[in-house]
Amino acid sequence: MNFPVKKLTFNQQPVVVSARCPACKHRGTFDPLQNIHDLLIQNLAPQVTTGQRRCPNPECQAHLFFASQNGKLIVSYPPELIDFDPVNLPPSVLTTFEEAISCHANRCFIAAAIMIRKTLEELCRDRGAVGDNLKARIRALGTKIVLPQEFLDGLDDLRLLGNDAAHIESQEFNKVGQEEVEVGLEFAKEVLKAVYQYSALLGRLRGLKKASPTA
Numbered sequence: 001m002n003f004p005v006k007k008l009t010f011n012q013q014p015v016v017v018s019a020r021c022p023a024c025k026h027r028g029t030f031d032p033l034q035n036i037h038d039l040l041i042q043n044l045a046p047q048v049t050t051g052q053r054r055c056p057n058p059e060c061q062a063h064l065f066f067a068s069q070n071g072k073l074i075v076s077y078p079p080e081l082i083d084f085d086p087v088n089l090p091p092s093v094l095t096t097f098e099e100a101i102s103c104h105a106n107r108c109f110i111a112a113a114i115m116i117r118k119t120l121e122e123l124c125r126d127r128g129a130v131g132d133n134l135k136a137r138i139r140a141l142g143t144k145i146v147l148p149q150e151f152l153d154g155l156d157d158l159r160l161l162g163n164d165a166a167h168i169e170s171q172e173f174n175k176v177g178q179e180e181v182e183v184g185l186e187f188a189k190e191v192l193k194a195v196y197q198y199s200a201l202l203g204r205l206r207g208l209k210k211a212s213p214t215a
């Protein structure tokens with residue numbers, strides 16, 4: 001995001017910055033830093049306030065840079081990452097999906113869609129689903145793991161989203177932007193949960209039961 005800065009003043013009264021902490025993931029009103037004033041960019045309408053804050057969680061206190069307009073956060077750094085549980089994911093799938101999330105957080109939506117597609121490639125490879133192309137590999141995946149048909153259909157849509165992202169003109173989606181990528185990430189999270197995490201959770205639940213054979 002570019003700010004054509006021409007007229008800067010110190011803002012004596014700190015603006016309220018509410019955000020989800022990129023480090024500890026808690027949502028809160030971030031604390032101003034002592035003796036560091038916000039800066040007001042006055043030549044923009046509405047005016048933009050920029051500054052620094054600290055996470056209010058005493059165990060975190062992560063540092064955040066921000067810009068806000070009309071009391072609304074318009075950009076922050078480090079960027080906020082969407083919530084995601086990495087438990088039980090194989091490293092190849094995890095690394096690829098984390099890169100998709102990082103691309104989204106940095107508003108690189110086309111790159112994010114391509115990384116979501118690559119996550120599917122890694123998922124198929126991890127589960128031994130083979131075929132000449134990703135469409136065939138997704139079909140083969142349906143024979144390797146237990147997934148509802150709707151999930152398999154959705155995986156094919158994610159593949160198409162990644163395809164569109166890699167080409168100059170979208171063929172299947174109207175565009176590859178924030179909304180498409182956010183829905184894609186949410187859907188991919190559900191699939192990863194179904195493939196890797198439900199069985200681990202079930203194992204933990206069963207592990208809590210008494211060893212007695214009477215049931």
Ligand SMILES: [Zn+2]
Binds near residue numbers: 022
């Ligand atoms: Zn924090």
